[in-house]
Amino acid sequence: MTDIHYQDLARFLQKEGTRRAPAWPSVWLLFGEEMLYKKALEKVLAAILGDAPRHTTYEAIDGLNENVRGALERINTFSLLSDRKIVALTDARIFHSRQNLDRLWDQAARAGKAGEMKKAARLFLDFLNIHRLALDDLGGASPETVLKQSGAGDDMEWVPAVLDYCRQRGLDVPSAANPQQELQDAVERGFPAGHHLMITTDLVDKRRTLYKTIRENGLVVDCAVPKGDRKADRTVQDAALDAAVEDVLRDSGKRMDPAVRRVMYDMTGFDLRTVAASVEKLVNFIGDRHAIETADVRHALERTRRDPLYELTEAVSNRNLSQSLFFLQSLLTGGEFDHPLPLLAAITNQMRRLLVAKDFATSTFGRVWHAGCAYPQFQSQVMPAIKAFDDDLLAKIDAWDQALTPVPSSAGKKKRAGKKKSTARSDLFLAGKGRSPYPIYKTLQKAERFTHLELTEAVRQLSEADRQMKRSGLSGQLILEKVIFSICQAEQSAKPSGKAGPHRPSSRR
Structure with missing residues (x-):
């Protein structure tokens, strides 16, 4: 089919939903900012399933590579209670590769230091898998040395806690099977009518055949937000931040002027989850007042932004x-x-x-x-x-x-070098x-x-x-x-x- 931006998703769903027999794509790939693709997934589920009970029509599966085969088995299994069925492979790691190792390590480090052990463990094990390392390889006195040789970042204070978490829960590095090829073959074959596979992930590699196959046979929803500092990048970032703020303000009935938002964004940086949590905190802080003011932001919030x-x-x-x-x-x-x-x-x-x-x-x-x-x-x-x-x-x-x-001449004397590439x-x-x-x-x-x-x-x-x-x-x-x-x-x-x-x-x- 094609790909669309997350801002155009609501329009697409509304247009398709008004048809007598909506032709929903059989496979969806939603990638980019975690908060945005999770909201996008909820919109898609609401559009396709409507009032149907989700416990009989929807199943979410953790996006570990070893779970890809199980997800494909479920999507190809008919339900006795409904002719519609959606299986979601959430936070999938199928596009993780050596090309994005630095980002993978940074995400694991942030999750580990934030105490999000489950997320940190998944990312950490994927990092090991790409390097063909096992947990046993880190069992010596200095696992940091092994990781450093594999290109890990300098900040490793969170690694021991994640290693303990993995060992206590019996987690291990994913097997060497090829889930990408299995998924690609399944998408090319197609799924039963009324069955839909949703894939959410933070990273994609658009050069891969898997991505191109999903794009040709389904729909890709781009939830990514540019991280640069160009004017065009900042415009997109501001739009995403404003949307996150409006979602909270709409439910609370409060108001926050653009100038006040600027002050808050300068304190939080581009972090949708932090911004949403900050607005909720401000809503509670002002009590019965209707408008959030600059003084409220500076009094109630701490500066969490990490300046580039x-x-x-x-x-x-x-x-x-x-x-x-x-x-x-x-x-x-x-x-x-x-x-x-x-x-x-x-x-x-x-x-x-x-x-x-x-x-x-x-x-x-x-x-x-x-x-x-x-x-x-x-x-x-x-x-x-x-x-x-x-x-x-x-x-x-x-x-x-x-x-x-x-350079030495053939007679042993020196002569000036000829022209060479600069x-x-x-x-x-x-x-x-x-x-x-x-x-x-x-x-x-x-x-x-x-x-x-x-x-x-x-x-x-x-x-x-x-x-x-x-x-x-x-x-x-x-x-x-x-x-x-x-x-x-x-x-x-x-x-x-x-x-x-x-x-x-x-x-x-």
Whole structure:
């Protein structure tokens, strides 16, 4: 059939449900955000089953790979009590593969640290299965070493508890059977009339034949929400968050203005479950009042958002001291970074990019650029100049390499090397290979906040901070704060004094 977005699902169900004989797909794949695909599943069940009792028409099966065969047996078994039957393979792991190992480990870690042992165990065992590891392989004195060799993340404090949970309940790594192929063959053969298979999962691999087979023979409902920071991504995120808020407010009869929601989103980040729980907490907090206000949000909620690293580098490159210090503290206390060195490296990389941008802007190639340059003009006039700037730099680097790389001649004497393929570092180039023009445009705009001397001095100070962190006993956070103060100092001194700063920096607007 096809695939649709979760926002279009209600319209599809209504249109199909008004037909005299609805032609419901025999197989449904609902993937993406857990909260969204669970709501989507409920809508599908209500549309297909109507008032029919679910205990005789619907069965949910845990989506472990070893349960795929059992789910297929049930969907092909006729019911004595109804001609309609739905079997759901919930939270399925059939698309887990080496391509998404990092995300699989991160999800297991979050569930483990949150005390969601059942979910953490499923994800952890899937991780072991992909690496062809058994629980017995982790029975030594240091299971962390085995996991680390398999590409596991650094944070393993939750692993012992999950291992104990698995052993106490007799859980084991899934068998080496091929449930993906079994499911694909079954979908191609089809199911009895009136029988429907629902598959819910957080991850899919659209390159797989299984995904394409389900899409051709059934319906795919995309419940994914982009995680990026582009304007288009944020628009989709905000729409999903607003929908979650409205679901709670509709039942409670309360009101929450957009500006108040912005404050809450800045405290929670994009986490639908946390947002829904936060609104429920606020509804109870305000009692008989009808409107949730900003003061209620700040008084009743704690900041749980985990700020991405780019928030810090953006604040520093914008020379915003208050936001830079805020995000530095947030990242160091959020548990993701236990030392400032990775943060120092990220800021250093950003300053180097700005320095390269400033080199272009002050070169003969950069004559077409100016601070007020509009984006269409940038695309048509400045981007070709940037590519020419990169090509010129590449030619110089190649010439330097060939001049400094002698090779032995056949007579034992040295001669200069012939021309060879360039291996110059890509971060020396503004455009690079496959880089989108818009981030380059924003980088050039940020570089306008600095002089060439200021950027050179910032890179020097960051290098000195790196040396101090590695060789001295000084506090790494204090060292980095000092550099941030220096980088942002000129911009701050140019601002009018006496102007009140924000209560809390907002990264969403």
